[in-house]
Amino acid sequence: ETKWDLSTAWPASNFHAKNAMAFADAVREATDGSVDITVHVGGEIGVKITEKMSAVENGIVQMADMLLFLQAGASGEPLLSMDTLPYLIQGQDEMKAFLEVAGPTFDEIAAKHNQKILYYVPWPSPGVYTKQAVVSADDMSGQRIRAFNAASFEFLDKLGAAPLEMPWGDVAAAAAAGTIDGAATSSSSGVDGKLWQFTSHFNPLNWSTSSDAVTVNLDAWNALSDQEREIIEGLADKMEAEFWAVSAAEDSGKIAILEENGMTVNEADASLKAKMAEAGKAMWADYIAKNPDAQAIIDSYSAKLGK
Amino acid sequence: MMLEIGLVAALLFVGLLGSSVWIGLSLFATGYILLSVFKPNIPMDIFAGKVIWGSVTALELLSLPLFILMSEILVSARLGRSLFSGLAPWVGRLPGGLLHVNVAGSTLFAAVSGSSAATTAIVGRVTLPELAAHGYDRRLAMGSLAGAGTLGFLIPPSIIMIIYGVVAEQSILELFVAGVVPGFCLAVLYMAYIAAHQTITRSQPQIDRPTWSDRLMALKQIGPLVGLIAGIMGSLYLGLASPTELAAVGVLGALIIAILMRRFSLSAMISAGRRAVRTSAMIGLIIMGAALLNAAFGFLGIPKAIAEQIAAFGLSPMALIAVLLVFYVIIGMFLDGTSIIVMTLPITLPLVTAAGYDPIWFGVFVVVAVEISQITPPIGFNLFVIQSQTGESIGAIARAAIPFFFILLAFALLLALVPQIALWLPGTMQ
Amino acid sequence: MDRFLKTVDASSRLLEGCAVFLIYGFGALMLAEVFARGFLAQSLPYSWEYSTFAMASVFMLASGRAIRTATHVRVSLVLEAVSPKAARMIDAFANVIALIVVAAIGVSLADAFWSSYSRGLVSATVVRTPLAVPQVILLIGAIQLWFDLLARLIRRWTGRDYEDRDADALAQETADA
Numbered sequence A: 001e002t003k004w005d006l007s008t009a010w011p012a013s014n015f016h017a018k019n020a021m022a023f024a025d026a027v028r029e030a031t032d033g034s035v036d037i038t039v040h041v042g043g044e045i046g047v048k049i050t051e052k053m054s055a056v057e058n059g060i061v062q063m064a065d066m067l068l069f070l071q072a073g074a075s076g077e078p079l080l081s082m083d084t085l086p087y088l089i090q091g092q093d094e095m096k097a098f099l100e101v102a103g104p105t106f107d108e109i110a111a112k113h114n115q116k117i118l119y120y121v122p123w124p125s126p127g128v129y130t131k132q133a134v135v136s137a138d139d140m141s142g143q144r145i146r147a148f149n150a151a152s153f154e155f156l157d158k159l160g161a162a163p164l165e166m167p168w169g170d171v172a173a174a175a176a177a178g179t180i181d182g183a184a185t186s187s188s189s190g191v192d193g194k195l196w197q198f199t200s201h202f203n204p205l206n207w208s209t210s211s212d213a214v215t216v217n218l219d220a221w222n223a224l225s226d227q228e229r230e231i232i233e234g235l236a237d238k239m240e241a242e243f244w245a246v247s248a249a250e251d252s253g254k255i256a257i258l259e260e261n262g263m264t265v266n267e268a269d270a271s272l273k274a275k276m277a278e279a280g281k282a283m284w285a286d287y288i289a290k291n292p293d294a295q296a297i298i299d300s301y302s303a304k305l306g307k
Numbered sequence B: 001m002m003l004e005i006g007l008v009a010a011l012l013f014v015g016l017l018g019s020s021v022w023i024g025l026s027l028f029a030t031g032y033i034l035l036s037v038f039k040p041n042i043p044m045d046i047f048a049g050k051v052i053w054g055s056v057t058a059l060e061l062l063s064l065p066l067f068i069l070m071s072e073i074l075v076s077a078r079l080g081r082s083l084f085s086g087l088a089p090w091v092g093r094l095p096g097g098l099l100h101v102n103v104a105g106s107t108l109f110a111a112v113s114g115s116s117a118a119t120t121a122i123v124g125r126v127t128l129p130e131l132a133a134h135g136y137d138r139r140l141a142m143g144s145l146a147g148a149g150t151l152g153f154l155i156p157p158s159i160i161m162i163i164y165g166v167v168a169e170q171s172i173l174e175l176f177v178a179g180v181v182p183g184f185c186l187a188v189l190y191m192a193y194i195a196a197h198q199t200i201t202r203s204q205p206q207i208d209r210p211t212w213s214d215r216l217m218a219l220k221q222i223g224p225l226v227g228l229i230a231g232i233m234g235s236l237y238l239g240l241a242s243p244t245e246l247a248a249v250g251v252l253g254a255l256i257i258a259i260l261m262r263r264f265s266l267s268a269m270i271s272a273g274r275r276a277v278r279t280s281a282m283i284g285l286i287i288m289g290a291a292l293l294n295a296a297f298g299f300l301g302i303p304k305a306i307a308e309q310i311a312a313f314g315l316s317p318m319a320l321i322a323v324l325l326v327f328y329v330i331i332g333m334f335l336d337g338t339s340i341i342v343m344t345l346p347i348t349l350p351l352v353t354a355a356g357y358d359p360i361w362f363g364v365f366v367v368v369a370v371e372i373s374q375i376t377p378p379i380g381f382n383l384f385v386i387q388s389q390t391g392e393s394i395g396a397i398a399r400a401a402i403p404f405f406f407i408l409l410a411f412a413l414l415l416a417l418v419p420q421i422a423l424w425l426p427g428t429m430q
Numbered sequence C: 001m002d003r004f005l006k007t008v009d010a011s012s013r014l015l016e017g018c019a020v021f022l023i024y025g026f027g028a029l030m031l032a033e034v035f036a037r038g039f040l041a042q043s044l045p046y047s048w049e050y051s052t053f054a055m056a057s058v059f060m061l062a063s064g065r066a067i068r069t070a071t072h073v074r075v076s077l078v079l080e081a082v083s084p085k086a087a088r089m090i091d092a093f094a095n096v097i098a099l100i101v102v103a104a105i106g107v108s109l110a111d112a113f114w115s116s117y118s119r120g121l122v123s124a125t126v127v128r129t130p131l132a133v134p135q136v137i138l139l140i141g142a143i144q145l146w147f148d149l150l151a152r153l154i155r156r157w158t159g160r161d162y163e164d165r166d167a168d169a170l171a172q173e174t175a176d177a
């Protein structure tokens, strides 16, 4: 009997954590209990959100559900943050096309860190939650918005907003008191945090789509029987599609909840779209200059999609 | 297996703590050995390094060292003495007298600080030496501080409520609002106990009847502290500083007070800083050790296993709450508040909501349970703070806190009987 | 021997001084963020990150001095109940255990530092701080803590004054004067 630990950064109620638990259950059932995966949610076992890949590499846990771009710094693999580039990937279809191109590179990176990617699950796209409607480029100017990662910080900065960092726990009180004007995050996190209590507008700018990956340590993997590996790979293939559907339903469902709670959902006008495109392309160029290895992937992907 | 793990953990704990190994190091060693024995595949040096690094760089902690620094600066400015001479003519003859300053001070500072340890540190640094100087019962002084300091989590802002809100997907604002009435009720209960104790034991030091001009003169002495609290709260509600940043505003305010009262000197500020960093280091070492021990318990699934056992009983709603309270009191002896919530909530919250309780109500209930954990040995952060301030033993402080432990326990049950204590105020918001 | 003890004390005080500088420093940094955001509609992207690194450094750098001044807490139940001779034995035992545990902490931190340094790892934020920098500060703090514990054991065993509570009393007196 094989006992594995799987670490996910998300609380038990989050759809990624639920997916991971569903996967663990399916594996237990299909292998008649010979592979028993325990899912550890949130901060339960002290593995930081940015150190999931490194924890799998070192054998602290055998599996992890990780937000890929967050692993870039602590694993020394800048290519993992490619999916945060604005306008590169917008929505699930583009994510699928992107993974077809970038997948082999990600597999190599994973192998270099002694692990294997079983499946990916994308997040709903991010948007900005604000007190005033943000529709045009002018509206965006000077808005103090909490950013959620390095790329969103840079992007908001280029759009003329005043992005800032702040612990997520401070955001509710800070927005209610007017310390900040809003926050950038996904529809899903917006509902979890009931952001309608202190912001009134959501603009799903859809500037990027990021993905979680679930990986397994190679030593643990190779210790399984051929049959067990086959079963798990089969399940990963089959369930990946289900998990993507869960993510898509999550996005539309959550936007409906935002509207039910009185939030106005806006769309960017031409001026903001133009500014976003300009900012996004500038960031591509910066990124490629810093990470020349990304050139081939981005070129072949954008050729494929005509971006 | 679970029994075996529990036994080993208990033996290590008693052995290390009993032979007076420093608490942070005892926790670290227990976690390290538990994992080495029961999870032999984990590369412990790598893992421990990650856990240490993660635990001491947590954003939620930032306000703690700064609030400690603020209180040390206030001590350097001799604000404690001013506060007491200012309040003595007003409350000195009431039953309980100046002991109420512990509760009132904690209630006020709870409204600016998000943590119980910080609230205890701020208030205790100022009140404990003065209460001793005025001849008050030492035990009651320490006990009431330990109890009242816990208000830091119940009265908003609150780190524990934020963590509950994130894990349970509840509105942090609603939780904050829900904590206000219970926080004040608890403060009143503490004051009632202090008054009753001092009346019955007749141990309250007596002062001369003050005149009204004494009283008016005294107001001037309280001014700076009132101004400080108003300034800190003002910076939050005027939208200048976020809850975590309030501590930095507090340090600035304390420095301004020291300068205005002509009690500022560079050397005094440096020695205040020296005392503050030492106390911070003490808490930091315990946080590190607790993080590794919590990780070990998480890996080994102990809190989860117990919570699942409770689920299996199929209890009536009231019995469920009573059993959960006992459960939280026991795990609260060994775990810190964040870990208690993260490790148990996925199992206890569905149980409680299925029994018909509101998740916001349960948030307040769990916060009270976490407050209890702050004053129960062997791991109780309020006890540690008071030990570092008084040099008394953990046992003596824990004994002093026992009445307040029972008040908290009774209050938790009262909450279960009358959920409206927590739910009325957020209900008016809808 | 005295020279060794004096050196340990001096470096302990020096690192405590660095911690004092850092605690005021990150307080000032957070105020700067409040000011910049509130009045200049700008944020200092490094303020939170540097503050947490400074805080972690404060914890470790002042830890040695906290041992020397008996600020670190312990359960003294047994020590108070037994004879002075037995208390000395138990205290020495606890001190040796502490040396072993702090050595384990030091090895763990060295490991974290080395993996960050050799692989050039950076923080996951827009600031991209090389993690080796704050981590080496933590490591230095742990090493100092170890030497403070060693010095404490030597002092205790050779009948010297092993806890420097005077420092606190002195500071308090100046405050009260």
Ligand code: NA
Residues within 6 Å of the ligand: B109, B110, B111, B112, B113, B114, B115, B151, B152, B153, B154, B155, B156, B157, B158
């Ligand atoms: Na509070």
Ligand code: NA
Residues within 6 Å of the ligand: B332, B333, B334, B335, B372, B373, B374, B375, B376, B377, B378, B379, B380, B381
């Ligand atoms: Na406790």
